[in-house]
Amino acid sequence: MNQDIHITTPLTDEVIKTLRAGDAVRITGVIYTARDAAHKKLAELLAAGEPLPFDPAGQIVYYTGPTPAPPGRPIGSCGPTTSYRMDRYTPALLAAGLKGMIGKGRRGQAVLDAIRENTCVYFSAEGGCGALLANYVKRCDVVAFPELGTEAMHRLEVEDFPVSVFCDCTGELYSPYL
């Protein structure tokens, strides 16, 4: 397991293929937030053949619903939420070009299969450490579904955001707790 890999977004297949389950990775660039309610809306748009509010090609979606930003900070606490709740929406997003996900916990078999088939990667961020992870977010803007409040889709600019590879593009899994 490699302990110090730095990558930038958007992701390419070449970079994804170098990542192995258990690798410690730092992400720099733009990532998008979406959790339960935003996923439902994205899935409805895909099913209706309508355009998404962001171009998913090569992008990473982070499963988080931040606390409101206090004065002087770009974002509040923003740790990962549990990923399996997004499972039923995920294969369609990966088929549409999404390349990476950040969350916490296990995924269902259909998601693991879709990760392998589409050369994607599923990262895990340290659960329950939202205050710490906020330090790596430099900017936060709402890009879609503002009516959803914390569940709106945000565009985050992150620098050296720390994650580890939970499922790599070969389907290999790693967690210290599995």
Next chain:
Amino acid sequence: MSVRQIDAGRLTDAVAELYVQACLVLPEWVKERLYAFGNPYIIENFEKNGNIPLCQDTGMAAVYLEVGQDVHLTGDIPAAVDEGVRRAVKAGYLRSSIVADPLRRQNTGDNTPAALYYDIVPGDKLKITVAPRGFGCENKARIAMLAPADGIEGVKAFVLETAKMAVPDACPPVMIGVGIGGNFDRAAYMAKKATLRPEPNPDPFYAGMEQELYEATKKFSIGVRITAAPTHIAGLPCAVSIGCHSLRCASEEL
């Protein structure tokens, strides 16, 4: 017999303060266990949180009131508690995570209402405990209406199975609360409250079981707490509640 009057406005003030405090500062006994567990990310998270909530899921606010039987609370109690939650969410930049209806799912926008519980106790004090619980771990709670024949081994097996299913989805290391006996709803209540109790069960029989279950789970747990209660000849209810490492809880006595 004199009755002590406490205005519900003081309850609002206390809830507002305790809810923010709980989201920012862990109880000392929880910190001690997390230092012993040794995950550096988690230690840095609670040591240097920069005055923002430890976790973005500032939870559904469980508020426990222990009301002395010689206290007369004036005013609308649930409204006073919810006003405290509302103020805390605004002042502490907490997240609004509550939907008004479980199926229609409209966010209430101020994280109300709280889940409010009352106990009537002797005396003339009012003890207020605010224990926000995120749903990453709350979703991992389980209950089993075991048969008396399942016995101790059945209880242990159910606790271990539930704990293993909980991680890594709920944020480890977790606190495992177990409610044994009572009836269906009592068991769940006891399990949840057990996660907030630093001291072992006073009954050596259950304290021994806590230790044994902790030994079996310490790769991903900071402790096991059991509360037991009388139950029916036909039943052995067993509930397991999972508390993530952000085991938030703050209390005050008025």
